[in-house]
Amino acid sequence: MREIHHLINGRSVAGTSGNTADIFNPNTGEVQAKVALASKSELDKAIEAAEAAFPAWSAVNPQRRARIMFEFKNLLEKHMDELAELLSLEHGKVIADSRGDVQRGLEVVEFACGIPHVQKGEYTNAAGPGIDVYSMRQPLGVCAGITPFNFPAMIPMWMFAMAIAAGNTFILKPSEKDPSVPMRLGELFLEAGAPEGVLNVVNGDKVAVDAILDHPSVKAVSFVGSSDIAQYIYARGTANGKRVQAMGGAKNHGIILPDANMDQAVKDIVGAAYGSAGERCMALPVVVPVGQKTADEFIERISDEVAKLKVGISTDKDAHYGPVVTAAHKAKVEDYIRIGQEEGADLLIDGRGFSLQGYEDGFFVGPSLFDNVKPGMKTYDEEIFGPVLQVVRAETLEEAARLPSDHQYGNGVAIFTRNGRAARDFAASVNVGMVGVNVPIPVPVSYHSFGGWKRSAFGDTNQYGTEGARFWTKVKTVTQRWPEGDVGDQAFIIPTMN
Secondary structure (H helix, E strand, O other): OEEEOEEEOOEEEOOOOOOEEEEEEOOOOEEEEEEEOOOHHHHHHHHHHHHHHHHHHHHOOHHHHHHHHHHHHHHHHHOHHHHHHHHHHHHOOOHHHHHHHHHHHHHHHHHHOOHHHHOOOOEEEEEEOOEEEEEEEEEOOEEEEEOOOOOOOHHHHHHHHHHHHOOOEEEEEOOOOOOHHHHHHHHHHHHOOOOOOOEEEOOOOHHHHHHHHHOOOEEEEEEEOOHHHHHHHHHHHHHOOOEEEEEOOOOOEEEEOOOOOHHHHHHHHHHHHHHHHHOOOOOOOEEEEEOHHHHHHHHHHHHHHHHHOOEOOOOOOOOOEOOOOOHHHHHHHHHHHHHHHHOOOEEEEOOOOOOOOOOOOOOOOOOEEEEOOOOOOHHHHOOOOOOEEEEOOEOOHHHHHHHHHHOOEEOEEEEEOOOHHHHHHHHHHOOOOEEEEOOOOOOOOOOOOEOOEEOOEEOOOOEOHHHHHHHOEEEEEEEEEOOOOOOOOOOOOOOOOO
């Protein structure tokens, strides 16, 4: 059986802890590989390698770091099909979604190619008599990323691309559920010309996470996962003096006003709610139609569209979505459907018990649809993370807007309308970090930044973009004055690009 090791100091390193985890094929339910789970001592070796690589890497000029990022981008494009197929085999999302996963990470790598500009400081000439003031952004040292199963390509590249481009060295601890793509990214990064020890990939569970959070040499940690774990990561990491950004769960709402283009809204919401089996923090699992007429029309139209969805294996080009990641997650999603029914919501379409001929042991969940969901229900208050769409009815825009604003999560929200003033006011006032106007999944492009509010994010700085560059660097400010005649013996030498 295939074994997945660690990537430490540029070499594949077999696990020595004796602990492993099973990697499933979600389409069949079969164990297809085993991944080594690192002990604290193995994690320490990776950090030592990153520490040793940091002085030389941080001294490399930004243009040379950018060239490696550019070559890495080229390799990602060259190996796109390979990465997408590998991702689908372990995660279960269909190939088109897997390609999108890689592509969105690649776009952050593209942004990181501009690090010579992004990392520039500021300069003030003649701040005082003969005095100039300037700032520089310098790398922190050894940094780490702890990433989830649902985007095993995109989210690691959100983190290490910006961190390494800025001159840091990096420890990546990917999800133990689908670690092959992160490992392959590490190999491609070496092939792009990165020095050994700059990017290390260590597989593990809570033992490895705690070792990262407690190690004094790790200066910054980025995390994406559930809110409870995000809060734990933030509390423990900051208590140990680290800079931490920890992104948590979500319950994104889509508000439909009576004047919305219903054809477009329904089409967008089907993809946003059920794509990737709902296993994304920017999915749209809650829809709030405003007014009874709008709600009734939406329910009728969405029911027809959900009935057309094809659930299939991840390599089926005609499938809209594939299986969820594990049997345990399938059971969890189906339990939420049971709870929602018991809470009194109207279960219009029940996805439990879905079976695919020839793949009866796969981790498939059919699409589910609830109407008349109410705030306070467990299934509304918590993140289901599966192919389940809930409809909450509201009479006015004000009532609808209060729902995402008052919810414990504040990751994303969308509004569907033709009314520019209503959309503008909503975007300005809603208590949520990312807003879509007639855009169902408002994930910002790579040169902006990603981050939610409330229990969707812990820490003060967002992922990637210029916000990412700030997170992975520290500012040093210099105030200088040169007395007249103090030229010294050194002749001025024009700096080169080498």
